[in-house]
Amino acid sequence: MSKSQDETYRPHGHGASVHDAETLPYGLYEDTYRPAYEAEAYFVTEPEPPRPPVGAPPPPVDAVEPEYEPAGGRAARRRRARYTERPDSAVRRLLPQALVVAFLAGGTTAFVANDKAVELSVDGRPRTLHTFADNVSELLAEEGVPVGAHDMVAPAPGTPLAAGDEVAVRYGRPVRLTLDGRQHEVWTTAKTVDGALRELGVRAEGAYLSASRSQSIGRTGLALDVRTERTVTIMADGRSRTIRTNAATVREALQEAGVTLHGQDTTSVPPGGFPRDGQTVTVLRVRGFREVREEQIPFGVHRTADPALFQGTEVVDQPGQPGLRRVTYFLRTVNGVREKPRREESEVVRRPREQVVRVGSKPRPHSVHGADHLDWKSLAACESGGRPNAVDASGTYGGLYQFDARTWQSLGGSGRPQDAPAEEQTYRAKKLYQQRGSTPWPHCGTRLHG
Template sequence: MHGVREMYGVHDAETMAYGTAFGAASGAAYGGDTYRPAYEAAAQAAAQAQASGPALPRQGEHGAQGERGAQGERGAQGERGAQGEAREPGARAMTGRRSARRRKARYSRRPESAVRRLLPQALVVAFLAGGTTAFLAKDKAIELTVDGRPRTLHTFADDVTGLLREEGVPVGAHDVVAPAPGTALASGDEVAVHYGRPVRLTLDGEPREVWTTARTVDGALQQLGVRAEGAYLSASRSQRIGRAGLALDVRTERTVTILADGRTRTIRTNAATVRDAVEEAGITLHGLDATSVPLSGFPRDGQTVTVLRVTGSREVREETIPFEVRRTADPTLFKGTEVVERAGRPGLRRVTYYLRSVNGVRQKPRRETSEVVREPRAQLVQVGTKPHPDSVTGADGLNWRGLAACESGGRPHAVDASGTYGGLYQFDTHTWHSLGGSGRPQDASADEQTFRAKKLYVSRGSTPWPHCGARLHR
C-alpha cells in the first residue's frame, strides 16, 4: 500500500468533487457508483494512463506545485525561445517514453516484494486461527451445583470425574453426584453434587444412624420415608442440616387402647411413654397403681394397656423353727435301739408379709422381713450298736409273730390309746426296764423287743398277755 501511495499519491491528493471530470468518469466506469476506494480509482487511472500514453501528473504535484509548474513552464518556454528552440519535438517524446517505462517497471516490482513480506505473516495468522479453533472446541461451559450452590464455569475436563478433580470438589461414599462420575461432558451440561449428612435418628423409640443428602429436616424425613403428619419432632422441619449432621427424635402418631376401671378408651397419641399415654386418656394413677406393661415403656401402635388398681398391707406372723436331731452311737444298746438323751425344742421366728390385691383380687403374700425370736434346741439320741443274742432257751420255738400280730398288729412303734403300752408286744415302761431295756419299748428295734419278750416268757410264762398269749402255741 505504501508503494501504491508513492506511485499514485492517492492519499496525498485532495478528494475530488463528485462533479469533476474524473469523478464522472469513475462513476460511469462502475455503473453510476459515486464512491470507490482510493486504490481502485488510482488503479483505473493508471490503466487509462498506460493506454493513452504519457502518465498524468500526480495529484500531489498538481495541487502542491501547480503554480510552480506553471511558472516553470513559462520560464522554460521563454528560455527555449531565447536559445532558438534548441530541442526538437522528437527529443521531448523520447524523454516522456523513458519516464513512463521507469514508472511501469517500479509498479510491477513492488507488488511482488509486498507478497513476499506478507506470506509469513499470513501463515502465522492461519496457524493461530487453527489452534484457536481447536482450543475453543475443547472448552465447555458447564453449570456445577455443589450442595445447592450453582455456578457456571468453563472447563477442558472430558468427564465428571475430571471436572470435580479440576474444581477441587471431594466426593465421599455417602455423597451423590449426578450424572455419575466418569460420565462424559459436553458444553451446556449440568453437574450436581449432593453431600451426605449423618442423622442420628430415633424413630418411635428405636435409635439408628442414617445418611441423607437433604439439607433440611423436612427433606430428610421425605427422603427417609418417615411419616411426619401428627408426629412429634425434636427439631423444626425447616431447620437446616449441616455437614456434621444432627440428632433427631421422631415419634409418629399411634393408636393405643387403655383399659381402666371397667372402661375402654382408644386414643391417637405420639406420647413417649405408656405413662404419658395413660394421662392423655384422662386416667389418674394413685399410690400403688400399675399397668400391664412398664410405665416407662414406649407405647406401640395398636397396643392395649390395662391399668391395675393396687392396694396393699403388711402382716406379721410367728413361725416355728424345727430343731435338729443329733444321734450318737451307744455300744451298750442293742442294734436298732435308739434312746432320746435330750428332747429337742423348736425355735420361734417373726416374719413380715406384704399382702397385695389387684383390682380386688388378693395375691399370694410376699415375704419381706424375718426375725428370729428364739433359737431351736437340738435333740440328742443314743443309737445302739450291740449285737442281738441268737436265742433264749425255752422260748425260741414259740409263735412270736402271731403274738405280735394280736397285740399290736405287727407294728414295732405301736402305742395304745392311753399311752401306757408300746411296741410289738405292748410292754409298759416298768416291765421294759426290768428286762434290761432302756428308753421306751416302742423306740427299740423289733428284734430287741422280741428278745425282751422271750425273757419275760421264761420268767412268767404267757400271763403278761392274757388275751393273746394262747397264740404262742399255735
Template structure:
C-alpha cells in the same frame, strides 16, 4: 484468560495504484503540431495507402505503450511476493479466532444452591470442576455425571453430601443426604413426617458437618386399664408418656405389662396392672432334730428315747398382693424365731440278742401278746403305767435289765424280757391272759 490485541501494519498496495513511469515532458506546441501532422498524415494515408500512414505517424506512441507494459510485468512478481505473507497472516488470524470462539463455552455452575455463570474452555464436567477447584466425594451429587461432555448453555449442579445421625422411632441410623434443610432431608430419605415429632425445625439448615435428628412418627397404641380399652395416636417417646396422653394414671404400686420407659411400637397393646398389697404374719413350726447314740447295753434293734423332741416355731412375714383383683403367690419378706426346737435323743442298742431263755421257750408268746396289747410293741394302757407287747410297768422292765420304757424297745427284746419274767414268777404277772401261754 487475558487477550492482547495485536495491530499489524497494512503493507498491501494494489497493482493498479503503482506509479506509472512518466514520459519526457514535451512542448505543448510541438505536441499540437504533431497531432496536426498526424491528422494530415492519417488523412493522406487513407487516400494513398494504409502501410505508409501507420509507419510514419504512430511509431512513437506504440513504442511507449510497449515499454510501459514490460515494466508492469517486471514489477508484478515483486508485488506478489509482498502480498503472499500478508494473506497468510490474515488467514491465520481468521482461523485462530474461529477455533478460539468454538472452544469457549458459556455454562452455569450451581454449587450447593449458589449459581454462577461463566465462560470456560473445559471439555467435560470433570475438567470444569477441577478448573473451578470444586472437590466432590462419594456422597456428593454431580449432575450431569463427571466425564459428561460440555456444550455452551449447559448447567452443572453440585450438591454436597451431609451426614445425618437419624434416630427414627427409637432406632439409630447413620445416613447421608444432599438436602440442605431438615424438610428436604426427610423427603429425600422417605421419612413420613406428618404428625411426627422432630427434634429440629423443618426449615433448619443442615451444614456440611451434618446434624443429629430425632424423629418419632405417629403410632397407634392401645391401653387396657380398669376394664376399659383405649386406643390413641401418639408420637410419645415412652410408654409412660403415651399412657399420660391417654389420661391413665398409675398410683402406688401400679405398673404396666411392658416397661414404662420402653419405646411404644405401632399397634402395641399395653395392659395396666392395678396392684394392691398387704403384709401377713404367719407362725410356722420348726421340726426338731433326732440324735441317735449307740448303747452297748441294749440289744440290737432296741432304741430307747432318752429325750423327747419338741417342735419349735417361727414368725414369717409375707407380702401378699393382688393384680387387677387376682391374688398372687405370697412373697416372704422377713422371719424370726419364736421358739427354738428341742432335739430328740435316742439310744440305739448294739448288744447281740440271746439265743433262748431256758424254761420259757416253746410257750405261746404271740398269743399272750395278742391278749395283752393286740400284738402292738408300742401299745400303752390308758393309765400310762403299762406298755409294750406284754404290758410291763417301767419298774419291772428295768429290773429285768431293760432301759427306758418297755414300749420303746424292740419286740424281740420285749419277748426276751417277758421270758425272763416268766422264769422268775411264772404266769402270775398276767392274771387275765397268762393261760394263753399254754393255749
C-alpha cells in the same frame, strides 16, 4: 490529455509505474481500479525490459518495440498477464501467507469450538460460566469445588461436557437422627429439616419434631429428634382404649388416654419405655400388704451309744422341743389375683431344744432256751394286734406283749416297752416265759402252743 493527467489516473501501488505512463499512446488509459483481494492475491508486476548499454549499436528494426501500439496491444497483454498468468515465484511468495492465514483461521475455529457456556450450581447457587473442561470432574477442579463421599454431583463426575449443560453440586450434611427412640447417623443433601425428612423418607405428619421443619441445616449438620404418630391400645380396668400418639413414653400415652396410675400400679411394659406402633399396654392394678406368721423351728437330735442296751434299742433321755420363728411376708394382688407371698424378714422368738437319745450297742442274743419254739407271733396278734407301739386304754401296758413298766425293767429293759424294737420285746417276752410260763397272758397265753 497531458502527461500529468495520465499520472493522476495511474498512482503507484496499483500495478503501474511512471515509465509505463510515458509509453502509453495519447488517448489510451490504463484500467487502474482493482478490488483489494485481486490486487493482493493475483496481481503480478511485469518486469521492465533491460536497457542497452551506452554506445551499443541500436537493435534491429524488427526487434525494436514500436513506440505506439494500437489498442488491444501492449495494454491488453498486461491485463491478460495480471489475470491469467501466476509465475512459480509468485506462488512461492504467497504460499506462506496463505498457510498463516489458514492456521490462524483454524486455530480461531478450534478455540471457539472448545469454549463452552455451562451452568454450575453449587448448593443451590447457580452461575453461568465459560470453560474449556472436557468433563464434569475437570470443571469442578477448574472452579475449585471439592466434593466428598456424601456430596451429590449431577451429572456424575467424569461425564463429558457440552455447551448448554447444567452441573449441580449439593453438599452432604450429617444428621444425628433419633427416630422413635432409635439413634441413627445419616447424611442428607437437603438444606432444611423438611427437605431432610422427605429425602430420608420419614413420615412427619402428626409427628413430634425437636426442630422447626423450616429450620436450615448447616454444613456442620444437626441433631434431630423425631417421634412419629403411632397407634397404641391401652387395656385398663376392664376397658380398651385405642389412641393415636407421638408420646415419648408409655406413661405419657396413658395420660393421653386418661388413665392414671395409683400407688403400686404398673404396666405390662416399662412405663418409661417407648410405645411402639400397634402395641397393647395393659395396666396392672396392684394392691399390697404385709402379714406376720409364726413358724416352728425343728429341733436337732443328739445320739450316743449305750453298751447296756441291745442293738436297735434307743432311749430318749431329753425330749426335743421345737423353736419358734416370727416371719413377715409381703402379699399382693394384681388385678384382683393373689400372688405367691414374698418373704421379707424373720425373727427367732424361741430357740429349739436338742433331743438326746441313747442308742444300744450290746449284741442281741440269738435265742432263749426252751422258748424259741413257741408261737410268739400268734401271741402278739392276740395281745396287741401285732403292733410294737400299741398301748392299752389305761396307759399301763404297752408293746407287742403288753408289758407294764415294772415287769419290763425287771427283765432288763429300759424306757417304755412300746419304744423298744419288736425283736427286743420278743426277747424280753421269752425271758418272762422262762420265769413264769404263760401265766402273764391269761387270755392269750394258749396261743403260744398253737
